[in-house]
Every structure is written in structure tokens, then in C-alpha cells.
Amino acid sequence: MSISQKIKNWFETKYLFVIRREEDFSVINSFSLTKIKIGLLTFLGFILVFGLALILSKTLLGRWFDPVHQESENTEKLIALSATVDSLYKEVHAKDQYVTNIMHLIRGEVMDTTGQRPEEATLEMDRRGIDLYKRGEATQRILDEFETQPSEGSFERLSSGTFTEVYFFPPLQGLVTSSFDPAAEHFGVDIVAAEDEPVKSIAAGSVIFAHWTLETGYNIGVQHSNELISIYKHNSVLLKKVGDLVQAGEIISIIGNTGEQTTGQHLHLELWYKGTPLNPQEFITFD
Structure with missing residues (x-):
């Protein structure tokens, strides 16, 4: 018998598989397979098991078998922890700033939103090179005593003809x-005025303080030429910071209802000239 015939017989050899009952050895089912079919079934079984294992390694068993999956989870956790730490840092910093401002208020000092005293803010020349906002002694006195209201009769009454x-x-x-x-x-x-109404600067100037107090909420003050200061209290939002240059009519804040000395949404406007308060209605029409 030739080699080719032997190979053909080897592939064509059939094996009978019989399933019997244990009690009486009666035949339940039987089927025959050649070696080629057995090989194909073994290969398909291997592919099926390999595919199932691959799917499980990327899903349910990913944390044990896939190092990339574990690294991705660790990266997500690190990002979440970083965001949490950053949020906690900002909250703690804000609370520390709040406590610091309260301590300065108790000592009679005024702090702006950046933690600087107004007298530490630098007033620079505007882009045209014109130094409009020089600060005199009377102006400095207003800044130093802003939180302590002056007593009755301590100011000279000025006429509207000054401006x-x-x-x-x-x-x-x-x-x-x-x-x-x-x-x-x-x-x-x-x-x-209407809710969320923008508050504008009455004239060109430089912001000399922008802070929050318990009594008057969010306040902002603008130094104008000739040692004139305008002060805007009880705002809900401050849109400028110390040192910013503003033009007449430029929005600097939003009307609000902040501070203990307010009973409703409104703007409290003050004008000070060389340490003396002026009546805003003598210079400005609001209706």
C-alpha cells in the first residue's frame, strides 16, 4: 500500500461515539466523526475559547488581566482627586481670605478683593500718558476712615458750583x-433700579478699592481728577479690581442687595471731594 493511500485511509477513518444509559447500557445517541472533523471542531473550540477570554479580559476581568485598563482607572482617579484637592484648596483659601478681611475690619482696616490695602495699590498713568488721579491727604483720609462713619457736623458743606x-x-x-x-x-x-442693572462709573478715573464688608456688602470706589471720589455700595458683583482705569459710563459693577445695612436691592452712591461729602443729586440726574 502506497503512502498516499495510507494517508487517505488515516483521514477517512471514522470513529463512532455512542452515548448509553448507565442502568441498562441502552443506546441513547451515537454519531461518527473523522479525524478531519475532530480537528476542525478542536480548532473552532480553541477560537471560541480564545475570543471569549479576550472579551472578558477587556471587560469583566479587565482589572486583573489588562494593565492598560488598570492604568486608565488610576488616571481617572488621579484626575478626580486633583480636581477635588483644587476645589478644596480654593474653598480653604476663600475662607482664609474671609477671616483675614474680618480681622482687618475689626481693626478698622479696609481690604480689597486681592488682599491688598487700598493705600498699597499703585495708581499709574493712563495709556495717553496723562496722570489724572493723584491722591491727596484728604483722599487718603477717606480711605483710612471708610469703615468708620464721620460724626455729624465734621464736614464743610460745598456748593454744586465746585464742579x-x-x-x-x-x-x-x-x-x-x-x-x-x-x-x-x-x-x-x-x-x-431694575434687577441686575449694571452700575457705571460717573466719570473717568482709577479704582482705588474693591472689597466686601459685613455692613455694606460689595463696595467699589473710583478716584477721579481733582481729588473727587465716587463710592458705590451694596453691589451684587464687582467687575473691576484695584488699579483698573475706567472711563465715564464704563460698567464697574452690578446692582445688588448685599450687606447688613440694606433692606432691598438698590445702589448707595456717595461723592467725596477732599474729605467732604457732596450731594450726588446736585450733580447727577437719576430718572
Whole structure:
């Protein structure tokens, strides 16, 4: 018998598989397979097991068998922890800043939103090279005593003729609900306007403080030429910081209802000239 015939017989040899009952050895089922079929079934079984193992290694068993999967999970956890730490750091920093500001307020000092005292802020020349906002002694006194209201009769009353040639931009349009009354220690006017109304600077100048206090909430002050200062209290948001140069009519804050000395949404506006309060209604029309 030739070799080719032997090989053919080897492949064509059939094997009978019989399934019997254990009790009486009766035949339940039987089937025959050649070596080629056995090989194909073995190969298909191997492919099936390999594919299933590959799927499980990428899903349910990924954390044990796939190092990339574990590395991805660790990376996600690190990113989440980093975001949490960053958030906690900002919260702790904000609380520390709040406590620091409270301590300075207790000592009679005024702090801006960056943690600097207003007197430490540097007033620079504007881009045209014009130094408009020099600070005099009276202006510095307002900054030093901003949180302590002056006593009755301690200021000289100035007439509106002091600024007859100056045009002041209305900070907003609204209704004046409380007028200028130095005798009652009310050194400005209260203007009620629409919700979220933007507050504008009455004239060109430089921001000399932008801070928050328990009594008046968010406050911002602008130094104008000729040692004139405008102060805006009870804002909900401050849009400028110390040292910013602003133009007349430029938005500097948003009207609000912050601070303990407010009973509703409004803007409290004060004008100070060389340490003396002025009546804003003598220079500005609000309606």
C-alpha cells in the first residue's frame, strides 16, 4: 500500500461515539466523526475559547488581566482627586481670605478683593500718558476712615458750583428712595433700579478699592481728577479690581442687595471731594 493511500485511509477513518444509559447500557445517541472533523471542531473550540477570554479580559476581568485598563482607572482617579484637592484648596483659601478681611475690619482696616490695602495699590498713568488721579491727604483720609462713619457736623458743606464745568455720567437710571442727609450720617443717595442693572462709573478715573464688608456688602470706589471720589455700595458683583482705569459710563459693577445695612436691592452712591461729602443729586440726574 502506497503512502498516499495510507494517508487517505488515516483521514477517512471514522470513529463512532455512542452515548448509553448507565442502568441498562441502552443506546441513547451515537454519531461518527473523522479525524478531519475532530480537528476542525478542536480548532473552532480553541477560537471560541480564545475570543471569549479576550472579551472578558477587556471587560469583566479587565482589572486583573489588562494593565492598560488598570492604568486608565488610576488616571481617572488621579484626575478626580486633583480636581477635588483644587476645589478644596480654593474653598480653604476663600475662607482664609474671609477671616483675614474680618480681622482687618475689626481693626478698622479696609481690604480689597486681592488682599491688598487700598493705600498699597499703585495708581499709574493712563495709556495717553496723562496722570489724572493723584491722591491727596484728604483722599487718603477717606480711605483710612471708610469703615468708620464721620460724626455729624465734621464736614464743610460745598456748593454744586465746585464742579460746574464737569459732566457726571449717571451710574444708572432709577428712583431715589433715600436722599443725602449728613445729619443722619447718610452721606449719599439710595437709588432703586431694575434687577441686575449694571452700575457705571460717573466719570473717568482709577479704582482705588474693591472689597466686601459685613455692613455694606460689595463696595467699589473710583478716584477721579481733582481729588473727587465716587463710592458705590451694596453691589451684587464687582467687575473691576484695584488699579483698573475706567472711563465715564464704563460698567464697574452690578446692582445688588448685599450687606447688613440694606433692606432691598438698590445702589448707595456717595461723592467725596477732599474729605467732604457732596450731594450726588446736585450733580447727577437719576430718572
